[in-house]
Amino acid sequence: MIVPFKHQHAAHCESGAVSSLLRHHGVDISEAMAFGLTSALAFAYLPFIKISGLPLISYRMPPKAILKGVRRRLGVRMRYETFRNPAAGTARLDELLAQGQPVGLQTSVYWLPYFPPDMRFHFNAHNLIVYGKEGDEYLISDPVGETPVRAPAADLQKARFARGVLAPHGLLYYPTHIRPPKDLRPAIVAAIRRTARVMLHTPLPLIGIRGMRMLARRIGALPQARDPEHTALFVGHVVRMQEEIGTGGGGFRFLYASFLQEAAQRANDQTLADAANDMTAAGDHWREFALSAARMCKGRLAMDCAQLKQMVLQGAERERVLFQRLAKVSA
């Protein structure tokens, strides 16, 4: 059984999965629109959550924020199902496919055989869409892949029932009611203001602009001379979180800029168009930071934590100015 499904190459798995699912059901929402409308952009430095001993650094809201956000902004109700028994989870997936329903899944990246070996790490909140089954193989539209792929049933089951942080518990989802508003503008404005609020006013020093400054201080305080190995691992880790894991470049800033541009066109609003350009510049700044940092890790440039700290502080200041302008947009 194969459901006709149009694969779409996306930068980020969750926004890509939501966008292509909605398009399948006749609502034309781009990946960038899905990302921006659900206020998915953010920044967080969370030292108490460790990934192989290093702090979690995220450039977006936590996993499932986009799935939950489409309900709020687009009137899309999703049905979510999790399972205790892996076999039951697989049976339910087959049942939905037989009904002609493409199904979104949360999986671990590590157990997906089609991922390149060097990209397989234990990250449990990867989203993909299954649109068919042939023999013992599932047909998968993985948003970050250029083309559709296949995976054996046993591997997909293992990926769906991986344990640990953000364990998916076999989560599957599909939209049940879709009633998007005729005019998206109020939703767009509300979403932008929410992102600005998170970036500027979260009362925690780890989130938003203050989180960036905290990260800058931590980078500045790395034991560069005493423990160059740890310093390089920490700096490399920051770059990985920013660039590698499906961010569309510059820690999602380019993806968000694309959303602002689309919003500007819909609303015919020059403020948003200017903000899109500034967001692109912010992304470019993070790319410059990543390039310098990576070269320092590789030893092609001398490690200079003070300089990296300055670059993060500059990025924070640039975004502070930008989000203060965005906080004032109105319909």
Next chain:
Amino acid sequence: MRADEVPQDGNAALGGHRKAVYAVGPDGRYTVVPSTGWEAEETVTLQAVEAFRRLADDARRRALEGRASPLEVHMYRSRMDLALLAQTTGLWRWRIRRHLHPAAFARLNAKLLARYADALGVSVDELRRLP
């Protein structure tokens, strides 16, 4: 970033895949450009892969000297650390830490071995041997 500036450095870690990057096209509008990878990403991905490989090699050396159990080698080969293995198996860390010693590992019963093997994605036979 302009579309013609999207890096096409052939990142070896991507294994020939291309990833979607958002960039500004010649008309000033954003488009999705498939990228074969970027030097900066390759550096940091391989750095992380390499860190686990070094840990596994080191554990293997100690296992050959009888100072570590095969479990420790398999753990790092599966890109896990103690914290992650504890979460995946649902065992206490101190318990796993004991099983990283060869003597305690040799006494493990079939049920626990199967639990580790399942978490690490290897067979029980493979788990008992050094890779």
